Amino acid sequence: MKKALITGVTGQDGSYLTEILVEKGYEVHGIIRRSSSFNTARIDHLYANKEILNKKMFLHYGDLVDTSNLNRLLEKIEPDEIYNLAAQSHVKVSFEVPDYTAQVDALGTLRFLDAIREVGLKKVKFYQASTSELFGKVQEIPQSEKTPFYPRSPYGVAKLYGYWIIVNYREAYNIFACNGILFNHESPRRGETFVTRKITRAAARIVTGLQKNLLLGNLDAKRDWGFAPEYCEGMWRILQHEKADDFLLATGETHTVREFTEKTFAELGIEIEWRGGAEKEKGLIKKIDLEKAKSLINHSGNYKNYHFEFSSEVKKGDEIVGVDPNYYRPTEVELLIGNPAKAEKELGWKAKTKFEELVRLMIKSDMDKVLRRGY
Ligand code: NAP
Ligand code: GDD
Numbered sequence: 001m002k003k004a005l006i007t008g009v010t011g012q013d014g015s016y017l018t019e020i021l022v023e024k025g026y027e028v029h030g031i032i033r034r035s036s037s038f039n040t041a042r043i044d045h046l047y048a049n050k051e052i053l054n055k056k057m058f059l060h061y062g063d064l065v066d067t068s069n070l071n072r073l074l075e076k077i078e079p080d081e082i083y084n085l086a087a088q089s090h091v092k093v094s095f096e097v098p099d100y101t102a103q104v105d106a107l108g109t110l111r112f113l114d115a116i117r118e119v120g121l122k123k124v125k126f127y128q129a130s131t132s133e134l135f136g137k138v139q140e141i142p143q144s145e146k147t148p149f150y151p152r153s154p155y156g157v158a159k160l161y162g163y164w165i166i167v168n169y170r171e172a173y174n175i176f177a178c179n180g181i182l183f184n185h186e187s188p189r190r191g192e193t194f195v196t197r198k199i200t201r202a203a204a205r206i207v208t209g210l211q212k213n214l215l216l217g218n219l220d221a222k223r224d225w226g227f228a229p230e231y232c233e234g235m236w237r238i239l240q241h242e243k244a245d246d247f248l249l250a251t252g253e254t255h256t257v258r259e260f261t262e263k264t265f266a267e268l269g270i271e272i273e274w275r276g277g278a279e280k281e282k283g284l285i286k287k288i289d290l291e292k293a294k295s296l297i298n299h300s301g302n303y304k305n306y307h308f309e310f311s312s313e314v315k316k317g318d319e320i321v322g323v324d325p326n327y328y329r330p331t332e333v334e335l336l337i338g339n340p341a342k343a344e345k346e347l348g349w350k351a352k353t354k355f356e357e358l359v360r361l362m363i364k365s366d367m368d369k370v371l372r373r374g375y
Helices: 011-025 042-047 067-077 092-094 098-119 154-173 194-207 228-239 256-265 290-298 340-347 353-372
Strands: 004-007 027-032 056-060 082-083 123-132 176-182 215-216 247-249 271-273 282-288 318-325
Touching: 004 067, 011 194, 027 067, 027 098, 027 247, 027 340, 056 067, 067 098, 082 228, 092 098, 092 271, 098 123, 098 154, 123 154, 123 228, 154 176, 154 215, 154 247, 194 215, 194 256, 194 271, 194 353, 215 256, 228 247, 228 340, 256 290, 256 318, 256 353, 271 318, 271 353, 290 353
Parallel strands: 004 027, 004 082, 027 056, 082 123, 123 176, 176 247, 215 318
Antiparallel strands: 271 282, 282 318
């Protein structure tokens, strides 16, 4: 039985990766941080499973800013594979906490690599969660493994250090260390403050009367959005490659935040009309189609034949989307679109879930949550 150690196991990717590796027969060890309230919601279903907890999945307290603890864990577990997913992962927040972001995202990676050397784990394979944010102010369209980097946030700069320290330790000490340069990947488990989940959650709350409107920042930013579980499978494939290397995972399509918003509401039978510009831009309800909303909800599995009505507050002409400049970033990444040809050729990896299906599965899930839990 192979042993994997995952940092960031409580995050979106960590939770999917744990499921994938347990399914493949691994013994999975996850590092969690101490928190004053519960932070394990995404892995609670694994935790509650008596066949998995302490048989296939083991949890350990730890933090990427605590070196002594990393050494102890490596000595105790002696993993075959390490997936370093832990990070202060929010780009906008990194402008508010740049030092902490660097401590975790940049130096956290170095601490781990050094711990591997100190403990003397010669055969371990190391996956680093690198990011399309490295391309920032893009120097080429689409971006590939060869495109020069130009990060545009403290997060991007910290991850740039992470990227290069991986390359350096691979070359200097022959550690099997790999970068996965992953473009945005989303899911129903995406944190609620990232834009896709913020939109699908708000749309579900608006049509049920729990929220009046949705305030966003830059509507014209373009992202290459894929489905998280497929990208986590890609992480595993990167470590199974015969030689340590860096790979980019993306769908090869790009869409604006505005399109994501339109498509989300369209799934719920609401057509948006945009008025005004820049900070004064508004999204108004142009048309409402109750049958379309019913068909989405009735096909969501849990709500077959459910009698859905829009909240009485939802009317034609309502302003349901607005712009709040507080969500703008001091420096923005305007356009990301990846070329995943290398991963396709050498790993046999390809993104299957594209934009429309991704939006649909996320809005279905948030409608389900709102109807089931009422929030
Ligand atoms: P996420 O949902 O924000 O999860 C981040 C994880 O890191 C959480 O488990 C968090 O723990 C943990 N963490 C944060 N600071 C830590 C620290 N000091 N010590 C130990 N653990 C810490 O992020 P994600 O979307 O799953 O992304 C996973 C990784 O891929 C991140 O490194 C991210 O930067 C990178 N990435 C993500 C994407 C994407 O589109 N999702 C794309 C490219 C790269 P808590 O639960 O306690 O907060
Ligand atoms: N979060 C957020 N909230 N973003 C908004 C909003 C808003 O209200 N309005 C517009 N946006 C724009 C942002 O300015 C950005 O251009 C885009 O939506 C995507 O923002 P996020 O969803 O926060 O993701 P990100 O692209 O900045 O970062 C994510 O993807 C990276 C990979 O490219 C994170 O998961 C990073 O950890 C990851 O490395």
